[in-house]
Amino acid sequence: MVPYYPLDRVNAAFRPALSAAIEQVVSSGWYVGGEALSDFETAFARYVGVPHCVGVGNGLDALTLSLQAMGLRYGWTAEAEVVVPAFTFVATALAVVRAGYRPVFADVDPLLAVVTPRTIEPVVTPRTVALVPVHLYGLPAPMDAIMALAEAHGLQVVEDAAQAHGARVAGRRVGAWGHAAAFSFYPGKNLGALGDGGAVVTSDADLARSVRLLGNYGAARKYHHTERGVNSRLDDLQAAVLSVKLPLLDAHNDRRRNVAAYYASHLPAEVVALPYGGDVAQSVFHIYPVCHPCRDALQAHLSAHHEVGSLIHYPVALPDQPALAAFADAACLYPHARRWAAQELSLPIHPFMTDAELAQVVEAVCAFGR
Numbered sequence: 001m002v003p004y005y006p007l008d009r010v011n012a013a014f015r016p017a018l019s020a021a022i023e024q025v026v027s028s029g030w031y032v033g034g035e036a037l038s039d040f041e042t043a044f045a046r047y048v049g050v051p052h053c054v055g056v057g058n059g060l061d062a063l064t065l066s067l068q069a070m071g072l073r074y075g076w077t078a079e080a081e082v083v084v085p086a087f088t089f090v091a092t093a094l095a096v097v098r099a100g101y102r103p104v105f106a107d108v109d110p111l112l113a114v115v116t117p118r119t120i121e122p123v124v125t126p127r128t129v130a131l132v133p134v135h136l137y138g139l140p141a142p143m144d145a146i147m148a149l150a151e152a153h154g155l156q157v158v159e160d161a162a163q164a165h166g167a168r169v170a171g172r173r174v175g176a177w178g179h180a181a182a183f184s185f186y187p188g189k190n191l192g193a194l195g196d197g198g199a200v201v202t203s204d205a206d207l208a209r210s211v212r213l214l215g216n217y218g219a220a221r222k223y224h225h226t227e228r229g230v231n232s233r234l235d236d237l238q239a240a241v242l243s244v245k246l247p248l249l250d251a252h253n254d255r256r257r258n259v260a261a262y263y264a265s266h267l268p269a270e271v272v273a274l275p276y277g278g279d280v281a282q283s284v285f286h287i288y289p290v291c292h293p294c295r296d297a298l299q300a301h302l303s304a305h306h307e308v309g310s311l312i313h314y315p316v317a318l319p320d321q322p323a324l325a326a327f328a329d330a331a332c333l334y335p336h337a338r339r340w341a342a343q344e345l346s347l348p349i350h351p352f353m354t355d356a357e358l359a360q361v362v363e364a365v366c367a368f369g370r
């Protein structure tokens with residue numbers, strides 16, 4: 001059997017260093033806001049290539065608090081519009097709603113599944129204040145062109161980098177392009193904790209301070225509350241775990257790209273449409289997406305006849321989610337978002353896949369075409 005993502009196997013590779021790091025936090029007596037947190041924040045900021053990192057409770061909070069901090073600074077109102085992809089994980093749009101603004105959906109590129117200036121520009125209005133491009137599946141959105149568009153319209157940019165730790169655009173890491181960026185350390189992400197976690201990274205010291213304040217009950221000084229904040233912190237145990245795993249992130253992303261290269265050269269293109277036309281250079285492959293018009297039948301075939309695990313990311317485009325329907329533009333068809341939702345299937349990909357597992361996945365997909 002080929003599991004979709006065996007988290008136990010992935011984390012076993014980091015033992016006994018994980019156990020030692022956890023033991024050290026237990027002994028320290030500091031479990032929130034301690035040295036393990038500040039050590040990880042420093043290391044992750046350096047890794048991304050920005051001066052500031054603020055650990056928060058999860059990726060949703062990282063997005064929400066970034067937008068709230070910007071809204072406080074620029075005086076955004078409830079009518080302010082924030083452009084998000086019509087095809088992404090729901091958190092991207094929910095963060096806009098939770099921050100108090102209106103999400104506006106932009107369709108995605110048919111080949112890349114990310115937003116581009118071509119798909120963003122038609123939905124920008126005089127009320128638009130910010131863009132939240134998502135580096136979906138680990139493939140960076142075209143940040144150079146998106147930042148130029150934002151500059152031209154006077155918009156803030158928050159990168160949703162929850163699926164793309166370590167990816168680069170033109171040599172610069174994702175997270176170092178926008179005015180702020182949000183990361184998630186959910187266990188299944190490319191850099192995953194042993195529980196929930198997230199971070200905001202930015203080059204803007206005031207924004208970093210504001211995010212930290214909002215995530216700490218709106219207080220810069222204990223018991224003195226200048227904003228109505230929330231409790232959203234990355235705890236020291238998770239920070240210590242992440243510090244153990246960060247040094248191997250690049251090597252593991254390389255291994256993911258090798259898996260993707262194997263798939264690209266062995267999967268029959270007449271059976272499944274390959275991501276990015278088979279070009280594996282840019283993505284860190286959080287997910288290896290293929291498309292098929294009979295996606296559900298392909299998934300059932302893989303699991304029933306070949307014991308190959310697969311998942312669908314994501315079966316419903318955001319404008320079609322009942323919870324978000326109020327923000328959908330009835331006149332807009334979001335054709336590419338809806339096609340991705342109808343046809344995408346995620347094949348197993350992680351740094352510890354064996355050659356035998358890869359061959360089994362390829363054989364299973366080929367058999368579907370026979």
Ligand SMILES: *Cc1c(COP(=O)(O)O)cnc(C)c1O
Pocket residue numbers: 058059060061088089091092134160162163184185186196197198
């Ligand atoms: C995982 C994810 C999030 C949310 O992260 P959590 O830590 O689960 O809150 C946000 N955006 C995208 C694209 C994600 O994949």
